[in-house]
Amino acid sequence: MTSASKHPLWFNFFRPKDDWIEETAQLCQQHQLFNNIPPHVIHWLVGTMHPREFQADEHLFWAGDEGAGAVLMLSGRVTISHNGTKLAEMQRGDIFGEVALVDGKERTADAVAIEPSSVVFFLRADLDEWSKSQPEHACTLLRNLGGMLAQRLLQANQALSGNHFEKMDANHDGTITREEFEAFYNKLQRAYIQAEQ
Amino acid sequence: MRRERRVGSDRRAAAYNHPVIRATIILLLGVAAACALLILIRPVLFSLVISLVLFAALTPSLNKLRQQGWPPLRAVTVTMLITTAGIIAGGALLFPVITDQIHQIARQAGHLDQRLLAVLTTIGHWLEGNHLIHLDAEQLTTTILTTASAKMNAIHASMQAFFADIAASLLLIPLITFFLLCDFNTLRNQAMQLLPNRYFELGWIIYTRAARQLMNYIGGIATQAVIMAAICTLGFWLVGIDYAPLLGITAGLLNTIPFFGISLAKIPPIVVVLISNDPSAVNILLALCVIFAAQAFDNTYLIPRIVAKSASLHPLTVIISVMLGGYYFGFFGLILTIPTLFSLKVIHLELIRGLRRQSAHHAGTDSGKGFPSYRRL
Numbered sequence: 001m002t003s004a005s006k007h008p009l010w011f012n013f014f015r016p017k018d019d020w021i022e023e024t025a026q027l028c029q030q031h032q033l034f035n036n037i038p039p040h041v042i043h044w045l046v047g048t049m050h051p052r053e054f055q056a057d058e059h060l061f062w063a064g065d066e067g068a069g070a071v072l073m074l075s076g077r078v079t080i081s082h083n084g085t086k087l088a089e090m091q092r093g094d095i096f097g098e099v100a101l102v103d104g105k106e107r108t109a110d111a112v113a114i115e116p117s118s119v120v121f122f123l124r125a126d127l128d129e130w131s132k133s134q135p136e137h138a139c140t141l142l143r144n145l146g147g148m149l150a151q152r153l154l155q156a157n158q159a160l161s162g163n164h165f166e167k168m169d170a171n172h173d174g175t176i177t178r179e180e181f182e183a184f185y186n187k188l189q190r191a192y193i194q195a196e197q
Numbered sequence: 198m199r200r201e202r203r204v205g206s207d208r209r210a211a212a213y214n215h216p217v218i219r220a221t222i223i224l225l226l227g228v229a230a231a232c233a234l235l236i237l238i239r240p241v242l243f244s245l246v247i248s249l250v251l252f253a254a255l256t257p258s259l260n261k262l263r264q265q266g267w268p269p270l271r272a273v274t275v276t277m278l279i280t281t282a283g284i285i286a287g288g289a290l291l292f293p294v295i296t297d298q299i300h301q302i303a304r305q306a307g308h309l310d311q312r313l314l315a316v317l318t319t320i321g322h323w324l325e326g327n328h329l330i331h332l333d334a335e336q337l338t339t340t341i342l343t344t345a346s347a348k349m350n351a352i353h354a355s356m357q358a359f360f361a362d363i364a365a366s367l368l369l370i371p372l373i374t375f376f377l378l379c380d381f382n383t384l385r386n387q388a389m390q391l392l393p394n395r396y397f398e399l400g401w402i403i404y405t406r407a408a409r410q411l412m413n414y415i416g417g418i419a420t421q422a423v424i425m426a427a428i429c430t431l432g433f434w435l436v437g438i439d440y441a442p443l444l445g446i447t448a449g450l451l452n453t454i455p456f457f458g459i460s461l462a463k464i465p466p467i468v469v470v471l472i473s474n475d476p477s478a479v480n481i482l483l484a485l486c487v488i489f490a491a492q493a494f495d496n497t498y499l500i501p502r503i504v505a506k507s508a509s510l511h512p513l514t515v516i517i518s519v520m521l522g523g524y525y526f527g528f529f530g531l532i533l534t535i536p537t538l539f540s541l542k543v544i545h546l547e548l549i550r551g552l553r554r555q556s557a558h559h560a561g562t563d564s565g566k567g568f569p570s571y572r573r574l
Contacts, residue, residue, distance in 0.1 A: 050386060052394060061398060066554060068398035068405075104402065106554075121397070125405040129382075133263045 020051050024074060024120050027093045033070075033144050041137050045130060050121040054078075060111035060119065067100025067107050069123035076117025082109045089114075101127055101145060216556055220548035224541065241373075243529065244366040248373035252381060253412065255280060259378060273378040281371060298443055302472065312476040314338045320478050345464065403547040410543050414536060421499045422449040425491055429462075432487030438466060438480065439473050448488065452495065454531045455515050457523075459495075463488050510538060 025043045028034045034042050051074070054060060060071060063082060071078075078090040087109055090096055099105065101124050131138035235242060255276050262272035317334040325331060385404075392400040426449025433441035448462040466484035470476055515535060522534030 048382065048386070050390065050397075052390075052397060054394060058394060060394075064554065065398065066402055066551065068401045123401055125401060128405075133260045 021046050035144050036140050037137050048126045054113040054117045056115050058113050061107050063110050065107050066104050069100050069121050070098035072120045074118040076115050079114050080109050216549050216552035219552050224545050244369040247370050251374045252377040277375050312471045399551040407543040411540050422453050425449040425452045428491045436483040459492050
């Protein structure tokens, strides 16, 4: 149907395009971040999120940028890399960058679409507004987020409890070169990403 | 030669890419677009601004209802109905009282010149009796009345236009407020969707910070106005000046106008003392003392704690902007100039910060310098 109301020039500016909401809500329900949150609340919350389309090779964000929120993959693939080293690949249903929901710290890695991708941004600003209107559910989500971050910290500790530092220290009398540090940092990043998945 | 030209063009390109210059260009383009939009929507601008203020004031109540599980439309309808009923009831109760007081003041104001002359003659006799200076009471009365009359006429014209706008917008304001309460977030999100992918997150960060600081500033100003109104009302009542609540509220409202407001706030109590049954110099001094005491409290306690942190603008910028705002937009401009200026400042600073961070890290990524510092681990 090609009615005038469907034309982009004449659409109702107040009415959001909501064809992605149902699909996103279903993906959210399957994710750890939304555990114990009722489906109708998730559905409502998804309605406040922001769908974006990215072309192949387009950056979702750069390392060092201030993060505004988490990203949920709807379709396509996104690679997470640092300094040219690939750390992980994100696919449909994955959520990444969720640390930005807690504070406005810098992104620690680049996120680049490797094929045309649809993603949904869940912004800290939306979480703040939601926590004012539905504090109980927002508290549940923050608890889930805390659990995810704690789990990742545990994984990182396990990675650190290996012999990475010992090897480096043994070679260089307590000093490390930039290359060694970058290699170590990339390993740590991978551990974080794997823990997240 | 060719190499020098190339170096020159590279430098120019680098200068245009400087975050401060880019932020300023983006801000100026935004301001130009906003000005063009303001010219277009000027007939409904007043209604829009008042609706936005009402929207900001009603949002917390709306959130409370929604916290209790109310559906959005019902929560908005109930909030609007209660607010409208409250405004109508308040207006119905206060309107006769205020009208009566204004008529009473207008009747008494007919003798203002005689009262002022009497007060100045008394002061002149006292000064001459103590061999201080000679005071020409009649000339001084004429000068004061001419100056005050010109100022009051200007204020009266602005206030008349302000209230005429309110009267004309009585139907439009509730309607716009209703739709803002229902759809503001959707409209805002749709507008933010127009941002290019690269600036999407930065745009939201700037919007969030600017909105938060603006709300803090407006909240601070509103608190300041209420406290000043309460102090002045109490002070006028304690020293026995007529119409204490009316004068207090006027002083509180005028205090929202930076720099000029507190000077304007001194005029109404003096006029009221002069037209009262006891227009003595002592009463004028007492009225001024109340204003000065309130001003001292405002300067030492309220501004540093409530307002100053959120609006650290240079005094010269404020003075010139308020004068220009008043010149172009009247009373409305006097009140809204500083919040507008303040928003522009926040947006500009956040743009610079965001673009500087982006350009630093993008440059760093290209040259391999963007690796996080070791300390962050």
